[in-house]
Amino acid sequence: MEESNRMEEGTSAARNEAPLLEADGLTKVYEDGTLGLNKVSFTVHPGEIYAMLGGNGAGKTTTINLFLNFIEPTEGEARVDGIVTHKEPLKAKERLAFVSENVMLYPNFTAIQNLDFFAKLGGKKDYSKDDYRDVLMRVGLEEVAHSRRLKGYSKGMRQKCGIAIAILKDAPAILLDEPTAGLDPKAGREFIKLLEDLRSEQKAILMSTHDIFRAKDVADTIGIMNLGELVMQRSAEELRGEDLEKLYVQYMAGYMEKTPESVPHEEEPAIS
């Protein structure tokens, strides 16, 4: 109960600051006319975890790709610390760390070599091997594995390396695309703990996930997405006492009944 109060205080304090991640009417229509995202708007403040829930093709990864400028929006803007990602992508990326689903990394490199490369790429050139070992321990990777090549790693171990890379970048905003995919229950719990630590470091975290229970455990705000639309957005406070799983199924089902199959678009957008 005490912890819950502390979280609420932290979250409300965070919301007084300017948001680090902003989706403002984000719309994406692909070249073939498929609707990827339809007028999605939300904000993630420092010290806040925002979980996007939804089935396959709901638009969660598309949203993250728009923040990373891997694709350009048809309408609307994705902003990182006030920087419009498709206008100043490099500047925006300096403020972003990213953990993708099922990242394989470099199989012939050791965990430390992988971390060293991506940390340097993220502009962190002063880390020592001990720093890498510390962060690998922090994400729950045993010391014996640190100097092993990644080709012998399990999916979960590689995922932990991916999370360590994001931590090392020490960016104010973190994008997590299905970060718990491939993690066993113990590793999943450790990951939740890690997210809480990052929140306490005032990171703004946007996470896409299928995992309703972990989302409810850790997120300050939960958004449910379906067919490219944000159909529900509620704070953890508002969701207290609610059965999120039931709510999720209801929203998905209800929305599917009333949502048109596609949204008309006037012209074909350019895909970056």
Next chain:
Amino acid sequence: MFTILVEKELKAILQSPKFVATFGVCSLLILLSVFIGIQEYHASVDQYETATQLVDQSLAEATSFFAMDNTVYRKPSPMQIFVSGVSFDVGRLSKISSREDVKLEQSLYSESPLFAVFRFVDFTFIVQVVLSLFAILFTFDAINGERERGTLKLALSNAIPRGQYLFAKFVGSWLGLTIPLLIPILIGVLLLMVLNVPMTGDDWAKLVALIGVSILYFTFFIALSLLVSSLTKRSSVSFLVLLVVWIMLVLIVPRGATMAAGQLVSVPTVAENESQKDRFRTDQQQLIREWRQEAWKNRFSALEGASREERRAYYDANKDEWDQEDRDVREEMELSVTEFNRKLNEDLRNAKLEQERLAFILSRFSPSSAYQLTAMNLGGTNTSIKKRYEDQMFAYRESFSSYLKTKQEEERAERRRQARQSASGGRMIMFLGSGGEAVDTSDMPKFVDPVESLSAVLKPSMIDFGLLSVFTVLAFAGAFVAFIRYDVR
């Protein structure tokens, strides 16, 4: 940022197990080809020296300038160690005689057809075939492989301009693959010095240019792989596409161009050419026979009814003049036959050159052909080797024939003088060339091998060098455009 990316590429290549295996095989191939090339070169030099000594000896021992034949040999070049080109297909010797055409014969492949079946594996072949595949093998998944591993997304989630990322990939792959390959190449060069291959300054310069153009050709395949990898999403697809492109560029286009040129420019066969020459000579001989019959009839027409003694005296009085007349007519016929043969050879050669020129123009659409042509040009083992030697041998035949003619005149005069002496002194005539003293051949002209200067070699090489550069730049520019638009998701 650029250095970090380049370093990573280097590490990724050098730490990959397939690199160790492939590098080992390529190094072994390069070193073996140079070593065997050096052995082959020494063997052909020994053969050349023995053959020329035998010719010199037989000339020195000749007792008459009549029926004196000469043979000249093509001198092996140290550059054939690296670029055998057509040197094993072109004959190694030609007879030099006023009665016969210059014709290079007895090539290594005609003597040992087994070698012609699989050809000689020289440095150029290894670069053209093996190393181009080596480049593809390591870079076919340069971009789409990163996408498949998720590392492209992760890398580009950082503040890295795409152009810089691609260029760093290119430079990193280039350094990671080229520097290790320079090691066996440099050891091969050291072998030249250790095994006493007589390289001139020009040869060294040509070798450096050859290594340079080999690296450029290798670079093209790295750029091509980047291009295909940036145009496809799956590494298995890019590998297949590159394999097909490689087969087209290395195997199909050069052969197709030659076949197309063969269809477009017709060249008479050797048999057709020879039969035309024979027909002309036979016609000329027939004309001479007819002329002689007529001439003899005319020469004695004034002596009808004369006695046998008168006829004999008339013959003795005019014999020298008639002999001279006969010789002049025969010489005139030989000259016209030679001129006809020369013209026929020239026409044949021009037709061949035209066919060759067209084949080379068409084949240059392939960087593989451009590389092969420039390598052969630098090595002096291109198709012009035959022309260069034949031109030099034609020129030598002229000077040798004129030398022989002068010497034969002198010998004939000496025979007459000796015959007169023996007639007045009652001595026996000794027939020249049948056991007399050896004639003095010290002033006989010597055959000098044609030498191509460095500038003469470099100038035509610049075309192919330029083409290879253009192909490489185009491939990289294409990769750049494709990667800027590449869907990293």
